[in-house]
Amino acid sequence: MSTPDRALVVGALLLAALPVFAAESPQLGTPITPAELAAWDLSIQPDGRGLPAGSGNAVAGKTIFAEKCVVCHGEEGKGQPFDRLVGGQGTLASATPVKTVGSYWPYASTVFDYIRRAMPLVAPQSLTNDEVYSLTAYLLSLNGVIKERDVMNAKTLAKVKMPNQGNFIVRYPEAAR
Amino acid sequence: MSDKPAEPATSPEIVAGNGLLHRRLFLTQGAALVGTGGLALLAARPAGAETLTVPTWTKTIGAPMSGYGVPSKHEGKVQRIVRPGAPGAPGTGGSRTPLELVNGTITPAGLHFERHHNGIPDIDPAQHRLVIHGKVKRPLSFTVESLLRYPTVSRIQFLECSGNSALGWAREAPQQSVGSIHGLLSCSEWTGVPLSVLLDEAGVEPGAAWVLAEGADSAAMSRSVPLAKALDDAMVALWQNGERIRPEQGYPMRLFLPGFEGNMSVKWLRRLQVNDAPTMTRDETSKYSDLMPDGKSWLFTFTMGVKSLITSPSQGFRMQGPGLYEISGLAWSGAGKIRRVEVSADGGQTWGEAALTDPVLSKSLTRFRMAWRWNGGPAILKSRAIDETGALQPTRDELITQRGERSNYHYHGIQPWSIAATGEVTNVHA
Numbered sequence: 001m002s003t004p005d006r007a008l009v010v011g012a013l014l015l016a017a018l019p020v021f022a023a024e025s026p027q028l029g030t031p032i033t034p035a036e037l038a039a040w041d042l043s044i045q046p047d048g049r050g051l052p053a054g055s056g057n058a059v060a061g062k063t064i065f066a067e068k069c070v071v072c073h074g075e076e077g078k079g080q081p082f083d084r085l086v087g088g089q090g091t092l093a094s095a096t097p098v099k100t101v102g103s104y105w106p107y108a109s110t111v112f113d114y115i116r117r118a119m120p121l122v123a124p125q126s127l128t129n130d131e132v133y134s135l136t137a138y139l140l141s142l143n144g145v146i147k148e149r150d151v152m153n154a155k156t157l158a159k160v161k162m163p164n165q166g167n168f169i170v171r172y173p174e175a176a177r
Numbered sequence: 178m179s180d181k182p183a184e185p186a187t188s189p190e191i192v193a194g195n196g197l198l199h200r201r202l203f204l205t206q207g208a209a210l211v212g213t214g215g216l217a218l219l220a221a222r223p224a225g226a227e228t229l230t231v232p233t234w235t236k237t238i239g240a241p242m243s244g245y246g247v248p249s250k251h252e253g254k255v256q257r258i259v260r261p262g263a264p265g266a267p268g269t270g271g272s273r274t275p276l277e278l279v280n281g282t283i284t285p286a287g288l289h290f291e292r293h294h295n296g297i298p299d300i301d302p303a304q305h306r307l308v309i310h311g312k313v314k315r316p317l318s319f320t321v322e323s324l325l326r327y328p329t330v331s332r333i334q335f336l337e338c339s340g341n342s343a344l345g346w347a348r349e350a351p352q353q354s355v356g357s358i359h360g361l362l363s364c365s366e367w368t369g370v371p372l373s374v375l376l377d378e379a380g381v382e383p384g385a386a387w388v389l390a391e392g393a394d395s396a397a398m399s400r401s402v403p404l405a406k407a408l409d410d411a412m413v414a415l416w417q418n419g420e421r422i423r424p425e426q427g428y429p430m431r432l433f434l435p436g437f438e439g440n441m442s443v444k445w446l447r448r449l450q451v452n453d454a455p456t457m458t459r460d461e462t463s464k465y466s467d468l469m470p471d472g473k474s475w476l477f478t479f480t481m482g483v484k485s486l487i488t489s490p491s492q493g494f495r496m497q498g499p500g501l502y503e504i505s506g507l508a509w510s511g512a513g514k515i516r517r518v519e520v521s522a523d524g525g526q527t528w529g530e531a532a533l534t535d536p537v538l539s540k541s542l543t544r545f546r547m548a549w550r551w552n553g554g555p556a557i558l559k560s561r562a563i564d565e566t567g568a569l570q571p572t573r574d575e576l577i578t579q580r581g582e583r584s585n586y587h588y589h590g591i592q593p594w595s596i597a598a599t600g601e602v603t604n605v606h607a
Contacts, residue, residue, distance in 0.1 A: 097468055099463065167473045
């Protein structure tokens with residue numbers, strides 16, 4: 001769809017929903033550049049778009065995990081007191097499914113995205129990109145998805161295929177009721 | 178589920194088995210009660226009123242005005258049901274609306290359910306920004322002050338966590354109150370700027386299909402929203418029930434997506450990234466996806482299913498002897514308006530139509546009421562809702578047949594309450 005068409009469609013939707021206000025937006029947004037919003041621009045797409053420069057492997061990740069993660073996720077990510085991050089492959093159809101990064105998560109990009117934005121729980125957004133790559137590599141290697149010495153960076157992480165990726169059925173737009 | 182028509186009426190007002198009375202009793206209120214001999218149905222009257230005296234509060238000066246009113250000191254028990262996070266993660270739990278202790282359809286802001294992923298951020302509104310970028314012609318940053326100058330819309334709509342009622346999947350019916358089981362459900366008047374207005378200002382580019390929404394909390398919680406929803410009825414909400422949104426609901430602003438699972442209405446909204454594809458965030462893959470019995474999972478089950486609950490009487494209530502009772506409850510659907518609610522007092526063998534209390538709004542809570550003459554014997558009360566698309570609320574068995582027992586999210590099965598001859602009300606799978 002060409003740009004003017006889209007504007008028309010959006011305009012038509014607005015007219016339908018808001019007959020009075022559609023034309024009356026005060027237009028108060030200030031232009032912002034990618035450099036200005038870089039600190040907030042954290043999302044990684046499943047194809048790797050958004051992955052920053054930097055790299056790391058599981059060997060480095062193991063050390064960081066022992067220091068910053070093990071208290072909450074247990075030795076080798078086996079869980080306790082919080083979420084188990086490793087194992088569970090082959091359990092999803094059983095009576096006691098174990099959902100972990102290895103058994104459940106469909107995309108490796110999500111591991112980087114989530115650790116960088118939210119972990120460690122007590123100090124989110126305190127890790128360097130190299131540390132996040134290393135921790136991502138460590139969790140992927142503990143789960144047998146990559147090898148211990150495999151280097152994770154913007155190129156290699158984008159190519160990692162997660163074991164459970166093919167088992168998600170998209171329900172939108174025919175959402176469940 | 179049996180759909181037998183109501184048993185033949187033994188008196189004009191009976192509409193279904195085990196004492197359900199015609200909704201006209203409520204539609205025309207007192208007149209009908211008197212006119213149909215309704216008063217005679219009332220429980221045995223208390224022996225006699227006491228002699229009235231003039232109380233102190235009528236004979237002394239009352240309290241002065243206050244800047245911000247609070248509930249009566251006698252209503253202190255009306256509290257959210259708090260489920261704190263585990264030690265070490267105090268910000269990851271939730272709290273529930275005590276549905277058994279409130280009435281009407283609007284949830285007081287202080288009783289609106291909470292679900293956070295790393296606590297409530299202490300945001301300075303002067304420093305907060307909402308950024309729109311990605312596949313747009315003009316990446317833009319908005320201050321709170323500037324957004325407050327935009328034309329607003331107001332809508333009374335429900336918010337429900339898709340993990341609400343998850344105890345329904347358990348084999349044992351939990352002996353917990355209706356709020357404790359189903360209280361990740363609240364309803365407010367939300368006021369804010371239509372998201373379509375802001376997206377239009379930024380100029381959505383061709384090929385855009387999703388919008389990633391992210392919060393400013395320390396989980397930086399993020400979800401992918403279909404562009405079609407963002408341009409339809411999505412709102413950047415700044416106000417709740419007339420006042421600015423409270424910190425635990427996303428102050429200074431939240432996304433509000435009517436009818437969609439609550440987690441997507443991202444609180445403390447700071448960033449909207451227009452994309453060609455979903456981002457597959459942790460909270461839309463690892464969580465908020467629904468595991469099926471064959472080990473596959475449903476992704477993007479956004480719309481909340483048609484659902485209803487009887488809130489009175491409900492688990493933990495005690496009936497005060499045989500007589501006339503009002504059965505009262507809530508019905509809602511993420512797909513639109515509630516068309517009809519039916520109530521059964523005989524475990525689902527026969528159903529009568531409940532009265533819907535105006536206004537019946539789209540993607541909102543609708544209060545239903547039904548008159549019931551309890552004969553003092555065992556009864557199983559149920560309600561089932563039908564929405565304007567014709568979708569009928571399923572039974573628990575139907576849900577489990579379709580989705581197994583481990584999908585965790587989106588439980589919207591019929592909720593039965595058992596009334597014992599003792600008057601005790603318990604939760605049952607029936």
